[in-house]
Amino acid sequence: MKQKTETRLALDDATPADWDSIHQSTTSAVFASLTQWDAVDKPEHYNSGDIECIDGIEAMLTKEEFIGYLRGNSLKYRWRYPYKNGTEDLRKAAWYEERLLNTLENKNG
Numbered sequence: 001m002k003q004k005t006e007t008r009l010a011l012d013d014a015t016p017a018d019w020d021s022i023h024q025s026t027t028s029a030v031f032a033s034l035t036q037w038d039a040v041d042k043p044e045h046y047n048s049g050d051i052e053c054i055d056g057i058e059a060m061l062t063k064e065e066f067i068g069y070l071r072g073n074s075l076k077y078r079w080r081y082p083y084k085n086g087t088e089d090l091r092k093a094a095w096y097e098e099r100l101l102n103t104l105e106n107k108n109g
Contacts, residue, residue: 054099063103070100 058066074096081089 058103067100067103070096070103074100 057069061069074093077089077093077096081087081093085092
């Protein structure tokens with residue numbers, strides 16, 4: 001009986017189709033248990049400690065740096081929405097824009 005040998009590729013050898021396959025299988029499994037709002041507002045992978053990741057980032061950065069971070073993330077999600085997660089990415093962009101508005105209002109208020 002001939003044994004089946006498994007060929008493993010190095011990361012550098014993976015094709016875009018390989019990455020798409022991995023992305024589709026892992027994201028569907030990860031997000032299957034989350035509601036759409038949870039994936040946008042409070043993703044489980046950013047809330048596993050005593051402080052939410054976004055709050056730690058804000059504490060680490062100056063106000064101006066944090067504003068740039070929020071603007072950049074909003075742009076990233078708007079840029080990629082047609083290619084990756086569709087309307088979920090638009091909701092994420094809106095979340096960052098809302099956080100940006102709150103940050104600006106607190107800064108100027």
